[in-house]
Amino acid sequence: MALLDHTSAVIYMRDVAGRYLLVNREYERLFDLHRADIVGLTDHDLFPRPIADDFRANDLQAIARGVPVQFEEQAPADDGLHTYVTVKFPLTDAAGAAYAVCGISTDITERKRAEEEVRRLNDELELRVRQRTAELEASTRELDAFAYSISHDLRAPLRSLEGFSQALLEDYSGDLAEEAQQYLRRIRVNVGRMAQMIDDLLHLSRATRSQLRTERTDISALARDVLAELAAADPGRRILLAIPDGLVARGDPQLIRLALVNLLGNAWKFTAYTADPLIRMSVRRQQGIDVFAVHDNGAGFDMRYASKMFDPFQRLHSSGEFEGTGIGLAIVHRIVTRHGGRIRAEGAPGQGATFRFSLAPAPAGWEI
Known part of the structure; x- marks a missing residue:
């Protein structure tokens, strides 16, 4: 006993x-x-x-x-x-x-009570998740409606401004003073800038919310295609281009192409005043992850402002020197992070810039 x-x-x-x-x-x-x-x-x-x-x-x-x-x-x-x-x-x-x-x-009362508390908390969490999901879906619908409004409703008055200002220049230039004609030309330039900003905002929305379609993507082919379009739009430029074969990653081809449009477009733009412009791409294997890079020998930038470069509407050069909306790198950042990757910029004034990025998740503490 x-x-x-x-x-x-x-x-x-x-x-x-x-x-x-x-x-x-x-x-x-x-x-x-x-x-x-x-x-x-x-x-x-x-x-x-x-x-x-x-x-x-x-x-x-x-x-x-x-x-x-x-x-x-x-x-x-x-x-x-x-x-x-x-x-x-x-x-x-x-x-x-x-x-x-x-x-x-x-x-086992304490254990049962703990299990019941966990179930209760899980039920509350599930309810909050459902509520939050519903809120996000509603916000997404609102964003879709907003994007539609931008794409259609705002473009109509811009087209009207562009059309009428062009008509004035073509049909009444003889009746207008040179200063008045200059004002009309400035209106047309700013209409074009606004249209570009609308396009970039729509691209930013797409980079954030579009469904990710992952497949084997030939980055070399995409980069050459983007550079061919840039050359066709600016036939007077002579730039040394170096895009190696075998740049391949798993990701969404359309979004990766959009990222390259902005990265290579920036390289093309910022080498405009360089004597012997060069744009090249490369890849290196780092701890099992491919790190791609876009290099140029253009205007470069001050590394003190590197942390702000991927925020929307941040510009390190004046619009008078280089055109742009300040949204392109924000689009690139969204696309890279949606793939689980990371991006980093390196540069110096007058010595060009390098943008390194990955398109795959990396272990904690991993840095490009």
């Missing part, structure tokens, strides 16, 4: 009729009863009927099966119902007939 009294488990024995034969000290402590007062009583004398019925049914099942059986039972305590994992097994005589059932119960 001393062994039974020095365990934290609740141990008891009842005969086949359900009368208590013995209980240990933990049973006495838990239910604030003395063993001398319990012996001979049944669970129906000690507990509410539903609980006592469950105890009795489990006793009979253990006796009928003749082997140890595990149950989950509940019993009242000062702070409410407690839950126990109980193993019950029959005691048999020499003839194999059961004469008693023994029970060993371990209190």
